[in-house]
Amino acid sequence: GRNWExxxxxxxxxxxxxxxxxxxxxxxxxxxxxxHYVGNEQEHFRQGGTGLADAISSNIDDTTLHELxxxxxxxxx
Numbered sequence: 001g002r003n004w005e006x007x008x009x010x011x012x013x014x015x016x017x018x019x020x021x022x023x024x025x026x027x028x029x030x031x032x033x034x035x036h037y038v039g040n041e042q043e044h045f046r047q048g049g050t051g052l053a054d055a056i057s058s059n060i061d062d063t064t065l066h067e068l069x070x071x072x073x074x075x076x077x
Contacts, residue, residue: 005036007021007072011067011068011069011071011072012071014071014072014075015071015072015074015075015076016075018034018072018073018075018076019075019076021076022034022076032076034073034076034077037069037070037072037073037076038060038065038069038070038073039058039060039069
């Protein structure tokens, strides 16, 4: 998976950590850019064409999207 690229599976903890990270980076005069914040847990078969399987889709309902994924990103912004 790609969970190592994030701070935590907990949206509150992730929000606090990413907000402080952005503040620290930008305090040093560097522009911070958050990315891969929605459904980025899947690494294997995330792209088609491997010959082993079709690409896997992460279908996320609206409540889960806003309560787990968008919340930390909003804190970063």
